[in-house]
Amino acid sequence: MNSTNEGASASHSSAAIKASLKKRYARERRFQWYGRMAVLTGFVFLLVLLVDIVGKGYPAFTQQYIRVTVDFSAEQLGVAPGASEEQLAAANYLGVIKNSLRAMFPEVDSRKEKRQLYRLVSVGAEYQLRDMLLADPQLLGQTREVWLQAHSEAGSYLKGQVSAASAEADRKVKDVQMAWLDQLRAQGRTESRFNTTFFTAGDSREPEMAGIKVALYGSFFTLLVTFLIAFPIGVSAAVYLEEFAPRNRLTDLIEININNLAAVPSIVFGLLGLAVFINFFELPRSAPLVGGIVLSLMTLPTIIITSRAAIQSVSPSIREAALGVGASKLQTVFHHVLPVAMPGILTGSIIGMAQALGESAPLLMIGMVAFIMDVPAGVTDPATVLPVQIYLWADSPERGFTEKTSAAIMVLMGFLIVMNALAIYLRKRFELK
Amino acid sequence: MDTGRQQEAAAAGAQAREPLDIRDHGSVGDAYQTIGAPFVDDAKMSARHVNVYYGEKHAITDVSLDIGRNEVIAMIGPSGCGKSTFLRTLNRMNDIIPICRVEGQFYLDGEDIYSQDQDTVLLRARVGMVFQKPNPFPKSIYENVAYGPRIHGLAHNKAEMDEIVESSLRRAGLFEEVKDQLDKPGTGLSGGQQQRLCIARAIAVSPEVILMDEPCSALDPIATARIEELIDELKDNYTIAIVTHSMQQAARVSQRTAYFHLGKLIEVGDTKQIFTMPEHELTENYITGRFG
Amino acid sequence: MDNNMKLDEHTSQRYNAELEAVRNRVLTMGGLVEKQCRQALQALLKGDAELASEVDGADYEVNDLEIEISDRCTEILARRQPAAGDLRMIVAVIRMVSNLERIGDEAAKIGRKARKLADARDRQAYAGESVHLGEGVLQMLHGALDAFARLDVQAAVEIISRDLEIDREFKSLNRLLISHMMEQPQRVKNMLRVNSCARALERIGDHAVNLCEEVVYLVRGADVRHLSAEEIKRHHQ
Numbered sequence: 001m002n003s004t005n006e007g008a009s010a011s012h013s014s015a016a017i018k019a020s021l022k023k024r025y026a027r028e029r030r031f032q033w034y035g036r037m038a039v040l041t042g043f044v045f046l047l048v049l050l051v052d053i054v055g056k057g058y059p060a061f062t063q064q065y066i067r068v069t070v071d072f073s074a075e076q077l078g079v080a081p082g083a084s085e086e087q088l089a090a091a092n093y094l095g096v097i098k099n100s101l102r103a104m105f106p107e108v109d110s111r112k113e114k115r116q117l118y119r120l121v122s123v124g125a126e127y128q129l130r131d132m133l134l135a136d137p138q139l140l141g142q143t144r145e146v147w148l149q150a151h152s153e154a155g156s157y158l159k160g161q162v163s164a165a166s167a168e169a170d171r172k173v174k175d176v177q178m179a180w181l182d183q184l185r186a187q188g189r190t191e192s193r194f195n196t197t198f199f200t201a202g203d204s205r206e207p208e209m210a211g212i213k214v215a216l217y218g219s220f221f222t223l224l225v226t227f228l229i230a231f232p233i234g235v236s237a238a239v240y241l242e243e244f245a246p247r248n249r250l251t252d253l254i255e256i257n258i259n260n261l262a263a264v265p266s267i268v269f270g271l272l273g274l275a276v277f278i279n280f281f282e283l284p285r286s287a288p289l290v291g292g293i294v295l296s297l298m299t300l301p302t303i304i305i306t307s308r309a310a311i312q313s314v315s316p317s318i319r320e321a322a323l324g325v326g327a328s329k330l331q332t333v334f335h336h337v338l339p340v341a342m343p344g345i346l347t348g349s350i351i352g353m354a355q356a357l358g359e360s361a362p363l364l365m366i367g368m369v370a371f372i373m374d375v376p377a378g379v380t381d382p383a384t385v386l387p388v389q390i391y392l393w394a395d396s397p398e399r400g401f402t403e404k405t406s407a408a409i410m411v412l413m414g415f416l417i418v419m420n421a422l423a424i425y426l427r428k429r430f431e432l433k
Numbered sequence: 434m435d436t437g438r439q440q441e442a443a444a445a446g447a448q449a450r451e452p453l454d455i456r457d458h459g460s461v462g463d464a465y466q467t468i469g470a471p472f473v474d475d476a477k478m479s480a481r482h483v484n485v486y487y488g489e490k491h492a493i494t495d496v497s498l499d500i501g502r503n504e505v506i507a508m509i510g511p512s513g514c515g516k517s518t519f520l521r522t523l524n525r526m527n528d529i530i531p532i533c534r535v536e537g538q539f540y541l542d543g544e545d546i547y548s549q550d551q552d553t554v555l556l557r558a559r560v561g562m563v564f565q566k567p568n569p570f571p572k573s574i575y576e577n578v579a580y581g582p583r584i585h586g587l588a589h590n591k592a593e594m595d596e597i598v599e600s601s602l603r604r605a606g607l608f609e610e611v612k613d614q615l616d617k618p619g620t621g622l623s624g625g626q627q628q629r630l631c632i633a634r635a636i637a638v639s640p641e642v643i644l645m646d647e648p649c650s651a652l653d654p655i656a657t658a659r660i661e662e663l664i665d666e667l668k669d670n671y672t673i674a675i676v677t678h679s680m681q682q683a684a685r686v687s688q689r690t691a692y693f694h695l696g697k698l699i700e701v702g703d704t705k706q707i708f709t710m711p712e713h714e715l716t717e718n719y720i721t722g723r724f725g
Numbered sequence: 726m727d728n729n730m731k732l733d734e735h736t737s738q739r740y741n742a743e744l745e746a747v748r749n750r751v752l753t754m755g756g757l758v759e760k761q762c763r764q765a766l767q768a769l770l771k772g773d774a775e776l777a778s779e780v781d782g783a784d785y786e787v788n789d790l791e792i793e794i795s796d797r798c799t800e801i802l803a804r805r806q807p808a809a810g811d812l813r814m815i816v817a818v819i820r821m822v823s824n825l826e827r828i829g830d831e832a833a834k835i836g837r838k839a840r841k842l843a844d845a846r847d848r849q850a851y852a853g854e855s856v857h858l859g860e861g862v863l864q865m866l867h868g869a870l871d872a873f874a875r876l877d878v879q880a881a882v883e884i885i886s887r888d889l890e891i892d893r894e895f896k897s898l899n900r901l902l903i904s905h906m907m908e909q910p911q912r913v914k915n916m917l918r919v920n921s922c923a924r925a926l927e928r929i930g931d932h933a934v935n936l937c938e939e940v941v942y943l944v945r946g947a948d949v950r951h952l953s954a955e956e957i958k959r960h961h962q
Contacts, residue, residue: 438752438755438756438870438871438874439749439752439753439874441871441874441875680808681806684808708808708809708812709808709809709812709813709946710809710813710945710946710947711809716809717809717810718734720808720809721735721807721808721809721810721811722735722736722737722740722805722808723734723735723736
């Protein structure tokens, strides 16, 4: 009697559990779907962004050239035969190019059309010829076929970015220019090459002559300064706070302030840099040195916080083991705690550095936004950095800069990926030991 | 007839029927007297009137105890009884805990180890420690053993260091098992091997006393048996104090046993005496499994 | 009561039950043995051959209990690793059951002799001589078992000291029997039977002393075997 009752209640409760199971599983499935949707949404946005940037940016990695027959005669250049280097440098290369172009299209005679004809090749073409002649003075008096860089507007037509279908008023490449370019293409006088200028030149007003070299060097020097300042100071501060500092109100206050500092808007650091380092200490404007100092101030809290977390996560048993064999506090920290915490510290530091690499606002405040053509040779030379260069180009009206902007973003992202990969590699490598 | 006697027997046995709680048994009072023989003639280490506080908490109350030369003394007692805390005062491992305050006198061969001019680094070289969880450094087996001698400058060249490493591993009964993989990480060994590596590491700095804080609690019975065997061999050259949760282990490895209860040293005596005829009710209750 | 023996209050309830069961079985065995002895003595005094056979036959029950209790003790040793009071309890019980079993053997021996003596015509003349000795021994055995039940060291020591009395009693009975034999040589055979009953009773007294010594060990942890009653008294009363 008793046992049947128990059996009945048992089967009753298992029925209740079964009934609720369905609901529970349904809830779990629903939650999984929400999660998947969230991930998918994020992924779609990322994909759209990437496709947009790569789609816009990839043409910037090619450059169009036009083959022109150049007559390097002394007469054309307006110098005497056997002229000195200085004279050659000051020769009339623009005239030579104009003559050559006119020779290819003899039917052009109106002033307006001539101007459009000259605009087929880049403004930089005359410097290209000058460099050629200076490198090889024997060319004087000879006639050569030379590949000249196309003007960015002509180039965008050759790349197929502009079509004749749109109204002539809406585009910079005129119908006549299109006809000439088609003619040149038919004669095999046009060519598309990999854009080395993009990586070897500084900024320029002409899109086809603009490159990111200055920004790359600037970013490198800035990050170098940031790393050299922020890493040792940050790790030392973390070690001191975690291992040596007494726990009292002062250290609590310091800890709170460090945490708050990590949340301060980066532009504030820029203002600080402007006021303290440039105005008070009179360090050079636009220099990677100041930029690096400012960014290291911004990165320090990140490095300190992640390093402290990494040091905290080192098992106390390691410390006890070291102290147990008679190691001093300092030996314990440097021989055992830091090596174990190093992967975490490095990861945190590299992520902090990656943040610094992508930062532009504080650098705008200290003048790293200037137009700089010369590659910096050191940390005190004026320079710009990649994000600021992107900001500058994104502001430029010329259509050639649109693709440069996207291309620079791609380079920046490439560096971020490399830095994160480095962080992962270092972590794995240290963890193996 | 016999049922009558059984009733009598039941009455004789039943003094308190309520289930025992350890807290009900802490009625020793602050001014208590340790039962048994806390002092020995030939003491390696002596502790007198030790009080330890963790902040407000009084963790150890007036403990006085001698650790005899070349003996294994086991410290047993329920969790939180202060046995580990007491062990750690013996090589000043409690110094690293900021809120911990230690009072009382401690002597190692008659030398005050809490005096101003006692260097903790030297003390810990003389009084080594093996911990509950095997905690080899995340370095090679060789480096684990060589680390102590290196920081203390005990070896003058590579050959001497090799010698120290080998003899330490040998004495810890590990050398034959690891001689071909001295450059492999110590963390790759099995739990029992790791603990023997930790013992080798402690031996390598030639300590006089080895403190062991539940050295076998993370090990399987066979690894435990090997460590116990090792403790037995080591006692010829070292003085060993071991804290253990396993009463059987205390009974197996030690010559003397000390029973701690809520921060007080209740009873000390020969291990045989403690495990067959303890004098104090609390000791009896603990070792017969009546609480804890 | 001067002891602190407690068999219950273990964290493990089952352990309590196991120890309790061992103790109860020992008391059951003790009761059985005591009954056997009482009956054997009765059979001897009254010449009751039937009762005598019954005593002899009851021995297997005691033997079974001995094996059962030893088995339980072995199991507790293996599974619980008893310590202190529990350990002494188990050790004492193992020794006590073998003593009890021998008491049972002695009782059976008396039973066998009693059966032989039951038919003797002149039994009344000499069987009565062992009454005094028999009652004394029975009291000792009873007291020993009571002392074990109550874990009463005082009582146990008291009983140990009574053994001297029993020895004296036994010796005087022997002298009596010898004089009987010299007077009436035709009775020598029966006299020898009575003598072996008396010897058995004396042995039972010795075993009762052993039981008491185990009680002292159990409560005080001191091994008092092979000490004189005087010494035991000095130390444990």
